[in-house]
Amino acid sequence: MTGEDDLWPLVTGFLGISLLSVGGGIAVLPEMHRLVVESHGWMDGLAFAKRYALAQAAPGPNIMVVGLIGWHVAGAIGMVSAMLAMCGPTSLLAYAFARLRRRVAGARWMRVFERGMVPIAIGLIAASGLLLASGAAEGWLPVAISAGSTLFVWRTRRSPLWVLAVGAVLGALFLH
Amino acid sequence: MSERPSRTALFLGYLQIGLTSFGGVNAWARRFFVEKKGWLTEQEYAEVLGIGQVLPGPNALNTAIGIGTYFHGATGAIVCALGLFTGPMVLLAAVASLYDTYGQLPLVRAILTGIAAAAAGMVMGTAVKMVTKLRPSRTLLCIGLAAFTLAALKVRMPYVLLMLAPLGLIAAWRELDR
Numbered sequence: 162m163t164g165e166d167d168l169w170p171l172v173t174g175f176l177g178i179s180l181l182s183v184g185g186g187i188a189v190l191p192e193m194h195r196l197v198v199e200s201h202g203w204m205d206g207l208a209f210a211k212r213y214a215l216a217q218a219a220p221g222p223n224i225m226v227v228g229l230i231g232w233h234v235a236g237a238i239g240m241v242s243a244m245l246a247m248c249g250p251t252s253l254l255a256y257a258f259a260r261l262r263r264r265v266a267g268a269r270w271m272r273v274f275e276r277g278m279v280p281i282a283i284g285l286i287a288a289s290g291l292l293l294a295s296g297a298a299e300g301w302l303p304v305a306i307s308a309g310s311t312l313f314v315w316r317t318r319r320s321p322l323w324v325l326a327v328g329a330v331l332g333a334l335f336l337h
Numbered sequence: 338m339s340e341r342p343s344r345t346a347l348f349l350g351y352l353q354i355g356l357t358s359f360g361g362v363n364a365w366a367r368r369f370f371v372e373k374k375g376w377l378t379e380q381e382y383a384e385v386l387g388i389g390q391v392l393p394g395p396n397a398l399n400t401a402i403g404i405g406t407y408f409h410g411a412t413g414a415i416v417c418a419l420g421l422f423t424g425p426m427v428l429l430a431a432v433a434s435l436y437d438t439y440g441q442l443p444l445v446r447a448i449l450t451g452i453a454a455a456a457a458g459m460v461m462g463t464a465v466k467m468v469t470k471l472r473p474s475r476t477l478l479c480i481g482l483a484a485f486t487l488a489a490l491k492v493r494m495p496y497v498l499l500m501l502a503p504l505g506l507i508a509a510w511r512e513l514d515r
Binding site: 179180181182183184185186188211212214215216217218219220221222223224225228229232237240244247248250251252254255256258259260262263269272273274275276277278279280281282283284285286287288289290291292293294296297298299302303304306307308309310311312313314315318321322324325327328329330331332333335336337 | 355356357358359360361362363364365368372380383384386387388389390391392393394395396397398399402403405406407410411414418421422424425426428429430432433436437440443444446447448449450451452453454455456457458459460461462463464465466467468469471473477478480481482483484485486487488489491493494495497498501502505506507508509510512513
């Protein structure tokens with residue numbers, strides 16, 4: 162059963178999860194699954210997986226999966242409340258840190274922190290690309306598209322929308 | 338920083354990023370701020386992104402708040418966050434029901450797979466480009482490769498950060514001494 166009664170557990174559930182989400186919203190996907198599928202039975206595992214796939218396939222932050230879950234549980238108000246619960250407190254923290262960073266700009270310990278996180282940031286981007294590629298790798302063609310797109314984006318300054326369009330066309334022609 | 342973007346420019350920028358960012362926001366935000374507009378250097382963007390990733394919360398949003406605050410304080414943070422979510426929120430509300438009905442049609446699935454494969458390449462190409470432009474020391478490169486390997490092996494993110502953040506801090510500390 163879904164509706165207004167579920168709004169409160171939805172909000173408190175995502176509030177709790179958001180504080181664990183060090184490393185990004187998708188780091189807590191297993192906790193979301195536990196909340197949505199196992200604890201409250203708001204949807205089954207397949208419906209959960211489909212919403213996650215949609216949030217991945219659509220443009221925008223992958224954390225939109227939380228909005229989709231909220232929508233399913235309590236409509237538009239559910240979408241907005243779940244997103245606010247997931248993003249509100251951590252946004253305040255990010256803002257507080259950004260303010261601190263401006264205030265102490267140039268301080269040695271802050272320089273160390275900023276520089277020290279850069280390699281991790283890039284390593285995580287590369288890994289998210291690889292995981293996305295392996296999820297799409299149904300046969301040799303998607304692998305070739307990923308490899309070609311990597312080269313295109315690395316070596317040129319043209320808009321990556323070109324490779325997305327080519328990927329869509331090749332997919333439509335050869336992948337079904 | 339070549340110029341300081343207005344709040345409107347930041348909002349419109351993030352609106353555009355939100356609506357085009359297949360495969361995740363970070364690679365697209367980098368393209369917009371560093372390559373297209375030149376409002377941030379490669380190093381500046383990488384630093385905001387790194388902070389956005391170690392703080393809890395969606396890292397694309399943390400990064401947007403970091404960038405907004407950097408240029409315009411609280412109002413900058415708000416316009417960047419709103420810009421980032423407005424487009425995808427409307428889009429997803431519209432397509433969520435369609436996707437349940439049509440998302441598994443063979444043609445739709447094939448197109449989505451082709452786009453996902455291309456978007457994956459976009460994300461990997463961005464990482465390679467950042468490395469080639471930033472020219473990190475060998476130590477930092479090794480830490481980056483370790484982060485890549487652990488995350489690719491699906492080690493849980495808090496553990497990856499707990500293991501590697503101290504190494505990153507030590508390496509950055511030693512390099513600042515030189």
